[in-house]
Amino acid sequence: MKAAYITETGPAESIQFGDLDAPTVGDGQLLIRNHAVSVNPIDTYVRSGLVAFDLPSPFIPGSDAAGIVEAVGDGVDSFAVGDRVWCTNQGLLGRQGTFAQQIAIDAQWCFPLPEGIDFSTAAANALVGVTAHLGLFRCGALQPGETVCVIGGTGGVGAMVVQMAKAAGASVITTAGTDEKCQRATELGADHVVNYSTDSIAESVKRIAPEGVNLYWETRRMPNFDEAIDLLAPRGRMVVMAGRDSRPEFPVGPFYVKECSLHGFVMFKASPQEMRHCADDMNRWMSEGKLRANIAHQLPLSDAAEAHRIQEAENVGGKIVLTA
Ligand SMILES: NC(=O)c1ccc[n+]([C@@H]2O[C@H](COP(=O)([O-])OP(=O)(O)OC[C@H]3O[C@@H](n4cnc5c(N)ncnc54)[C@H](OP(=O)(O)O)[C@@H]3O)[C@@H](O)[C@H]2O)c1
Numbered sequence: 579m580k581a582a583y584i585t586e587t588g589p590a591e592s593i594q595f596g597d598l599d600a601p602t603v604g605d606g607q608l609l610i611r612n613h614a615v616s617v618n619p620i621d622t623y624v625r626s627g628l629v630a631f632d633l634p635s636p637f638i639p640g641s642d643a644a645g646i647v648e649a650v651g652d653g654v655d656s657f658a659v660g661d662r663v664w665c666t667n668q669g670l671l672g673r674q675g676t677f678a679q680q681i682a683i684d685a686q687w688c689f690p691l692p693e694g695i696d697f698s699t700a701a702a703n704a705l706v707g708v709t710a711h712l713g714l715f716r717c718g719a720l721q722p723g724e725t726v727c728v729i730g731g732t733g734g735v736g737a738m739v740v741q742m743a744k745a746a747g748a749s750v751i752t753t754a755g756t757d758e759k760c761q762r763a764t765e766l767g768a769d770h771v772v773n774y775s776t777d778s779i780a781e782s783v784k785r786i787a788p789e790g791v792n793l794y795w796e797t798r799r800m801p802n803f804d805e806a807i808d809l810l811a812p813r814g815r816m817v818v819m820a821g822r823d824s825r826p827e828f829p830v831g832p833f834y835v836k837e838c839s840l841h842g843f844v845m846f847k848a849s850p851q852e853m854r855h856c857a858d859d860m861n862r863w864m865s866e867g868k869l870r871a872n873i874a875h876q877l878p879l880s881d882a883a884e885a886h887r888i889q890e891a892e893n894v895g896g897k898i899v900l901t902a
Pocket residue numbers: 618619620705706709729730731732733734735736753754755756759774797798799819820821843844845846893894895896
């Protein structure tokens with residue numbers, strides 16, 4: 579089978595594309611014929627060695643995929659040959675990744691793909707959707723009628739946060755860096771969009787939500803805690819999930835006097851049960867048209883190195899999907 583792979587960590591150019599032995603299905607696994615995969619920033623950190631896992635060699639990058647089940651391993655009774663499925667949380671913690679024509683995945687990371695949802699949508703929404711769900715509901719305990727502010731509403735994660743918060747009955751304020759991206763954020767359902775290259779986020783959010791926001795989601799790698807905590811309502815929750823090397827200042831006094839809470843997490847540490855809970859809601863929302871993919875680039879799988887280059891070089895403005 580054809581696959582994108584590395585034999586040692588390094589820059590995007592270290593990704594090769596060629597023939598590897600097809601995987602065989604093990605106990606508790608599904609063998610999936612891939613139709614689409616997507617790129618996430620963490621794929622580039624693992625490929626470069628920035629996030630160090632004990633990798634198999636050759637190592638196939640990629641967390642997300644969607645395709646059709648070709649074989650079912652012993653002990654799996656929830657899937658059958660021919661089922662349409664999507665999966666996430668691969669290529670992490672030393673597991674082999676998804677950028678191949680065929681993948682063998684533990685069934686616990688696989689979810690049914692409802693009829694009418696295309697493979698590219700499922701692959702594009704996989705990791706970022708689970709991330710948004712964990713942050714909004716497990717960490718942030720979002721309630722209908724609350725106000726969410728998410729920085730970066732057209733990014734991979736941000737576009738999911740906007741749509742899921744709306745699906746849950748919240749009011750959503752978000753930011754984007756160009757008029758075009760602001761328009762896109764509005765199309766995704768945001769109630770208010772701040773163009774951060776022309777307007778101050780702090781002043782705009784204060785004007786839109788003078789009582790404060792209930793949940794503030796920071797997707798940037800360097801949170802501004804002074805600004806965020808000032809924008810939170812009493813007992814507001816803040817979510818952080820990026821910036822491993824960030825060491826920003828933290829306004830302890832304003833934070834505890836307002837009785838705020840701060841939540842950090844990585845999606846790949848969620849349990850299979852927690853991910854299934856996220857996937858169930860995602861499947862329902864995708865079927866209802868409430869969770870659409872925000873795809874910026876579609877490329878063939880053979881362009882995996884180029885896809886990593888784009889992810890690292892540009893402010894991508896959505897997901898990069900590769901079709902297998
Ligand atoms: N902890 C976890 O489980 C987890 C899961 C997924 C991702 N992550 C991390 O979360 C981060 C975001 O991931 P992603 O996939 O959403 O990335 P992405 O698609 O590249 O999105 C980044 C977003 O940040 C915005 N942004 C960049 N610079 C900004 C600035 N100066 N001011 C305001 N907004 C700015 C961009 O908006 P514009 O394009 O409008 O500039 C864009 O919307 C990455 O660091 C990733 O590694 C963590």
